[in-house]
Amino acid sequence: MLKDVTIGQYYPTNSFIHKLDPRTKIHFTFLYIIALFTIDNFYGYLAAFALLMGITLVSKIPVGYILRGIKGLVFIILITVLINLFMTPGTPKFEIWRLTITEEGLEIAAFMALRLIFLVTGTSIMTLTTSPIALTDGIEYSLRSIPGVKKYAHELAMMMTIALRFIPTLMEETDRIMKAQKARGADLESGNLVQRAKNLIPILVPLFVSAFRRADELAIAMEARCYRGGHDRTRLNELKYNKRDVYAYFVILGMMVAIFATRWL
Amino acid sequence: MSIEIKNLSHIYSQGSPFESIALDDISAVIDKGSFIGLIGHTGSGKSTFIQHLNVLLKPTMGQIFIDGIDINDKSTKVKSIRQKVGLVFQYPEHQLFEETVEKDVAFGPENLGLGDAEIKKRVKDALTMVGLDYDKIKDKSPFELSGGQMRRVAIAGVLAMKPSILILDEPTAGLDPRGRDDILNVISELHRREKITVILVSHSMEDIAKHVEKIMVMFDGKIKIFDTPQNVFSQVDLLENIGLAVPQVTYLMRKLKEIDPLIDQNIYTVQQAKEEIIRMMRRRKDA
Ligand SMILES: Nc1ncnc2c1ncn2[C@@H]1O[C@H](COP(=O)(O)OP(=O)(O)O)[C@@H](O)[C@H]1O
Ligand SMILES: [Mg+2]
Numbered sequence: 001m002l003k004d005v006t007i008g009q010y011y012p013t014n015s016f017i018h019k020l021d022p023r024t025k026i027h028f029t030f031l032y033i034i035a036l037f038t039i040d041n042f043y044g045y046l047a048a049f050a051l052l053m054g055i056t057l058v059s060k061i062p063v064g065y066i067l068r069g070i071k072g073l074v075f076i077i078l079i080t081v082l083i084n085l086f087m088t089p090g091t092p093k094f095e096i097w098r099l100t101i102t103e104e105g106l107e108i109a110a111f112m113a114l115r116l117i118f119l120v121t122g123t124s125i126m127t128l129t130t131s132p133i134a135l136t137d138g139i140e141y142s143l144r145s146i147p148g149v150k151k152y153a154h155e156l157a158m159m160m161t162i163a164l165r166f167i168p169t170l171m172e173e174t175d176r177i178m179k180a181q182k183a184r185g186a187d188l189e190s191g192n193l194v195q196r197a198k199n200l201i202p203i204l205v206p207l208f209v210s211a212f213r214r215a216d217e218l219a220i221a222m223e224a225r226c227y228r229g230g231h232d233r234t235r236l237n238e239l240k241y242n243k244r245d246v247y248a249y250f251v252i253l254g255m256m257v258a259i260f261a262t263r264w265l
Numbered sequence: 266m267s268i269e270i271k272n273l274s275h276i277y278s279q280g281s282p283f284e285s286i287a288l289d290d291i292s293a294v295i296d297k298g299s300f301i302g303l304i305g306h307t308g309s310g311k312s313t314f315i316q317h318l319n320v321l322l323k324p325t326m327g328q329i330f331i332d333g334i335d336i337n338d339k340s341t342k343v344k345s346i347r348q349k350v351g352l353v354f355q356y357p358e359h360q361l362f363e364e365t366v367e368k369d370v371a372f373g374p375e376n377l378g379l380g381d382a383e384i385k386k387r388v389k390d391a392l393t394m395v396g397l398d399y400d401k402i403k404d405k406s407p408f409e410l411s412g413g414q415m416r417r418v419a420i421a422g423v424l425a426m427k428p429s430i431l432i433l434d435e436p437t438a439g440l441d442p443r444g445r446d447d448i449l450n451v452i453s454e455l456h457r458r459e460k461i462t463v464i465l466v467s468h469s470m471e472d473i474a475k476h477v478e479k480i481m482v483m484f485d486g487k488i489k490i491f492d493t494p495q496n497v498f499s500q501v502d503l504l505e506n507i508g509l510a511v512p513q514v515t516y517l518m519r520k521l522k523e524i525d526p527l528i529d530q531n532i533y534t535v536q537q538a539k540e541e542i543i544r545m546m547r548r549r550k551d552a
Contacts, residue, residue: 176354176359177359177360179316179321179354180354180357180359180360181360181372182321182347183319183321183347183351183352183354183423184347184360184372184373184376184422184423184426185344185347185348185372185373185376185377185426186372186376187344187376201362202360202362202372205362206359206360206361206362209359209362209408210359
């Protein structure tokens, strides 16, 4: 169910990657995404594969766990592949009924599928190795260095932290309310589309009421402890780059250059 | 309605790294028309257990029979089980959703497909039963009521389905003493008058001692003891070892016994304690 989605999930181990500064991982993910889009031949993907494989091994996260992230995207990948397969003009290779698959289509379809898979896997490695709190800290620090956004960096990060914190709570709450209404004979599984939408009312109303109540209570609890946003606010734990981050930046930049260089192969 | 539980086990998220055994091979028979108290510390599996009794959770292993019918059998209608077994969740007021109290209480009976006149009658009866004034409250929004009133409306929502087994998961949590007594009295009265089976989950040994006929003690997903209050509350050490306690007056009577060995220490309600203490004082005066 919802629990199977791995994007955004954290998998704690005590690896080198987990200990890196979240900024290092965020910046790396950005660079990695850019590098992925510069790839124009299969050697590029080979280099990206080597990079991901290396990071996965160091991170001590089971490969199967990372690949689970792709499962949720099978549908999107499939559509991308099919569209590219049939819609690309060029030299015909096969003919199925009235659709033609071209050589170029085959190549682009494979390319797109690989690109999506690499995108998802790379970003899931970031979230799997970084706790949500560290991640938002990293985002806050990174946003601060962008002029114009600096003012809102703290607020944005705080909102993200709170949202992430409440996802499991709200899922539990939904489960509870669904059970309570089922105990009163609510039928959530049958009926046509309109009927089913109507059946959701007994779940959505209490869910919203409870979400607002929680938001209100949290706001009061924060104010009671004198919270007033980012202005002049100091932190208990400042993010500090470590020696290992410097090594990581060197290794990563080297890899990026390598991926980029495959364009000339 | 007799309930028969045979080797019931439940494992949450089986096969994942987050697997947890919530119920571990439970067997018990709950007689028709009895009033059972279910106690156990937080996480001992009480909520998991009672959700099995109206098919909100399915056993990982084992079977449950209500009046001889296997409730998890494919041919058994889930809706008919949920009508027979009314379950009031913890903080039931969090599930109110309609514009008016009347409509909210009618939700259950409507789902049973009853006629309008019958629904109206049941709503009125249920609201009266929980001690609310039907005419005054029926058109109010459930969200403008006080906490105690909301809780009663929510309980009425389950009573309106006329269950023959009523299960309540900590129905008095977060209420003031007056609200707590009111709700427990309503439940006791219902049990006496309608002869329905009641299972009451509670953390208050006093409430349990005052109302129930038999106590089921859960620990670590297992039933540790299932016996009369007398026999359960005499096992002070065992209860304390699993994070529970006996009623306050029982502790008092045990202390008094150190002074006066003739005292009966198997006492667990204030009423019994009163009588025993008067007896003790008379005895000592005569001597
Ligand atoms: N939805 C759930 N998913 C996973 N584990 C759960 C879930 N609900 C309860 N548990 C676990 O099952 C055990 C029993 O919980 P529960 O039945 O709620 O106990 P109680 O009601 O006695 O406090 C606990 O260890 C709890 O963490
Ligand atoms: Mg519980």
